[in-house]
């Protein structure tokens with residue numbers, strides 16, 4: 223009897239996962255041992271989500287390549303889901319880190335490297351005042367807290383399908399027309415409707431309605447959405463977003479944690495956006511944990527009225543309620559300087575973007591040759607293959623069209639063929655060390671995958 227398509231895909235996934243287990247015996251055993259001491263098997267719960275059924279244990283990584291404990295080699299397009307966008311162990315970062323480790327890591331005192339870093343962040347992103355944090359999650363939380371302090375408003379508006387890290391207010395999507403919990407987020411007793419509003423991306427009318435109550439402190443958004451596949455921004459949406467937020471006294475926070483792949487100043491500098499605050503993280507210190515958020519002159523002045531810059535007579539001056547004794551530590555600042563000075567440079571961005579374009583063109587060629595209803599998106603050094611004929615307009619369209627089964631199969635196949643992509647969707651990120659040969663390797667593997675699914679009759 224002929225198998226149905228989902229059954230056939232399941233069978234192919236089983237086959238790929240079995241192949242993966244056979245060729246990764248040591249990783250499999252390490253993963254088994256890890257169950258005894260880690261809540262979710264590995265040091266971070268994210269590490270359990272790879273399509274092979276368990277993660278590979280990394281032995282070493284350099285540039286765009288990783289070798290695992292079983293001796294398998296990979297071209298790494300996941301790059302730590304962006305934390306590794308500088309490439310693994312880039313020389314300039316390693317040297318800066320080693321130098322600083324010898325001179326002290328964390329003293330809760332500024333170092334002179336921070337003067338250079340602050341100036342460079344302002345130059346790149348166009349905002350005058352910066353705060354360093356230990357992650358992009360923390361940067362988002364800090365920016366939200368400040369937005370609430372200076373507006374006195376409780377709510378945060380996000381777009382359905384967003385992801386901004388471990389930020390409670392952003393764990394939402396539209397469910398039955400109301401604020402609901404985002405896909406795969408479990409209830410935790412928090413009344414999200416009391417702290418969040420959520421509308422579809424690119425929907426100006428819904429945004430207008432949601433902000434008209436003037437109870438929203440800030441809109442938190444990526445400049446285009448990258449965490450639900452890639453959702454491009456519609457013409458005129460940014461202009462409308464800025465106009466409505468200004469008119470309703472709502473602050474605009476642009477999260478460039480992923481879209482920094484657009485260029486040295488992120489999507490914001492490339493397209494002349496004017497956020498009140500800007501957040502980034504992940505790759506910004508070359509893989510050393512770090513986040514940043516910048517504030518406009520106006521936001522800073524409003525904040526200083528509530529929390530003065532310094533009051534020398536008060537021993538314990540008021541603080542911001544934002545955690546982070548390790549934030550802006552000497553090690554992070556030294557590596558951030560190395561990244562901004564030597565790694566995420568305009569010249570390196572040119573190479574990274576050219577390679578992303580090459581990967582996207584090659585993948586499109588494979589898709590067109592086989593007349594598949596798929597498409598490829600690109601934002602600077604980041605490309606994405608999506609199993610729909612056209613880019614989605616918003617989160618609802620992604621939910622309606624997403625092919626989780628095909629994604630799992632493709633990702634398991636990639637891992638068996640020496641390609642790493644981020645486990646959450648089919649995204650490819652380039653680092654300065656990614657080469658045209660690495661891209662070519664992907665093209666060949668992707669072509670073989672298409673042959674596999676064609677021969678099996680599942681597409």
Ligand SMILES: Cc1ncc(COP(=O)(O)O)c(C=O)c1O
Nearest residue numbers: 357358359385386387477479480
């Ligand atoms: C847009 C965006 N912002 C913030 C974060 C949080 O980053 P981190 O987990 O490094 O704190 C992520 C993580 O994927 C992200 O995609």
